[in-house]
Amino acid sequence: MANNPFLEEFVASCPGNLQRRLADAFDGLLPLADDEAAAQLKVTLDTILQEGIDATGQD
């Protein structure tokens, strides 16, 4: 859950799993510089993709 009220407000106005995942991940990356945070958030996107693949692989 994002602790930042601005991010929380965004997720509330644009609800969605991806929005929530990205906001939560970014919330934990606030102290990092933009490039470093982007590298970490890219890993989050990789993870989301893999989870989706794993989920459909079980169909």
Added chain:
Amino acid sequence: MRLVKIKPTYFRGFGDADWINLDASLVVLHGPNGQGKTSLAEAVEWLLYEKTRRRERGENLSQRDYQGSYRNAHAPAGVTTSIEAVLRASNGAEHTVRRELVVGARNAETSRTLVDGNPADLAAVGIPPDDVFNPVISQDGLQDFIHSKPKDRRDKISAALGLEPLVRFKTVVDRARTRFQSSPPPVVVEARTQLGPVVTAMTHSPRVAAIGQRWGSERFDEGADCGELHRAALAFLQMQSGEWGTITEELNRRRREAAQRVFDDAPIQASPHLRADLQTLELQRGDITITVNALGQALTQFTGVAAAVYTQAQLQFWQTGLRMQVAGPPDTCPMCEAPTLTQAKRTEIQQRINQSGDYTRALQALQDQGRAAARFIQGLVNSASRVYPQFLDVDQRRVLVPLLAENPGIRDAFFHAHDAAQTTYQDSRRLLDERRQQVERIHMLAADPGTVHTATQLAAALAADLDQAVQNLARGARDYAAAYATFSPHLARQVASDVTVREIDGLLLPITNWQYVRVLSQYGCLLQESLDVQHQIEAHIQAKQAALFQTRGQEINDWYDMLNPGAPVRYTRMEPGTDSLTLWGETFGVQINAVACLSQCQLNCLGLSIHLIRALTPGTPFRFVLMDDPVQSMDDDHCQALVVQVIKSLLERGLQLVLLSHEQGLVDGIWDTYYHTQPLRLRISEFVQNGPVIEDAETLERAIERAQGLAMGNEDNRRLSVKVVRRCAELLIRAACKATGSTSPPCSATAAQMLPFFQSCPGTEPEHHQGLRATISFSDPAVHTQPGWAVPVPQQIRPHLDRIRQTARQLNVL
């Protein structure tokens, strides 16, 4: 939350500094440029946020240039760079917060924080990790967002309006998505690699060529594509309905048939279990010695007893003779009728008859071992046949020649390897068959004195013969498998180029590789969804901006107008665009672009206004604002407006203001204007290797001299002189408390409130108390507003100053 004091240690321009007292509502620090003022501003910023905007801006241009720049260049090895500060909360509680620089692998700079001596996030005292409420107005960032690209300006002003987390969120999502697109995860790379040939195959199959074309551009529609593929496969198979499993099975069957019509490669396929079969052969090879040794021992045993016994004919002769002799005289031989059959002779004959029985048993044992060895060799033959193909016949070879006409080199290389393997197999097989037949009749060879030598030679060479044959067979099988592995893809391609096979492949391959379609489809969806999220963040920022420009935009105008009262050429408003932000101004009623047309002084005012509303963002935990040289491009009138209007407004809001400047006039102006608020005046007296030397600029002696000087001036000066007299009384009380170790009065105490603290100082006398009370009463601002009060003349002021000086000397504080 206010700043009480701060202690930078080996940070930026600071060395091992002492605590710097900031405990006043208004703190002004004067110092020349390049002597540590900005280091102090950055110390506060780094303490709160682990970064400074200056460093952040610099790192966007060159990380290398700025790496390691937080740490003072003279810092001794092993000494930690840190900032420590005492903050006072609204309820009066004080907390010591500390940030220590941690330099990790490859000089990566991070930090750790402590609150009241314990490791903790600053959130523990209400300081959020993002710098939405950044209370530090740094000189280098004052106009950077004005003179930047419209998009950057919009982002920076949005950040100043409190939207920084959202603006950063959008920037970071944008960059992360770009990375996700340019460096996809391995699973996507693998899927692309696998799906390439599938797409090629589909373009050769008319029923699914259109889907293949779309997939080639990575445009997938899993549901629709799946249905279309299903229908195409059913139509090809002329089936009304069918599950995927049935369809795949049927397509595979038809493909096999079609491929076999082109060329049936089953006879030349290398063993699919080659590794296991070769292991079996190797294990059997290990048993050769045991088998051959057993046979050799049986042969040796047999030849040993054969030399000592009669032939079968002799044995029969003597057995018959002994039986006949029983009827005649005792020593008479029944054959020659002479007395030669003595008792000794009888014993010898009987012994040799017994030995002939051993011969029979040894012969039987040799025959058994020969049969066992023959079975063992047959086992080798059987294993060898499993690691080899059936080999091409003439007709098959005739088909392959034109089929691989486009690759004669590949084809001929395979034929060569094939023929070599066939020769190896046949030669080894022939040898094994021969040896098997020989060992099967080895007992017959050994029993015949004319062939016993052949049997011995056979047994002696058998182990080496078998071992060599097995090694040849294994090597030949491996060579063939390698050659077939090189050859088979070419053959498969040629087979697949057949029209029917190609059409079946176009249907079959997308079905059997559907998992890769799923991966790429999901990857494409995620890319699109993340792009949508970017757009949503953008739209959200714009909506928030529009609302903020209505409310906080007016605040910017208010601050700007304080600095530019009634100016006909002025900034008027901001207009956000999709990806830009325009700053508008006006000149005598005509709209102009503020960035292009306003003066540096006006833009300085605008920058300061925007930073002020950022520092005053609703919800901020800070009750202080730190300004680092805020009047860079301002003329005297605007400086005066800053002093009289802006600072007044900040103080009236109950904020603590810490202002750093190299402008002596500005510092003096603030000092004189707000002298009644008991401001703290600091100065940088010099800059040494250990950093700036910061000291209290207002000593008791300087204050007395200043009051004396002002007392000789005009009415305004004398009015100010009275204020300085009161300040002298306050400074005397504080100095006395400090010198005697007594409790000091709170910084917000008035002079009258401070008097009891003075009275409790050891060494002070009643006449001191009485004199100071009179001075405080004389300089009390409440009296100055009473009707009839006149500004004192020098003769009225001077006695108070003389008494303060005399008291200070008596108490040894001057």
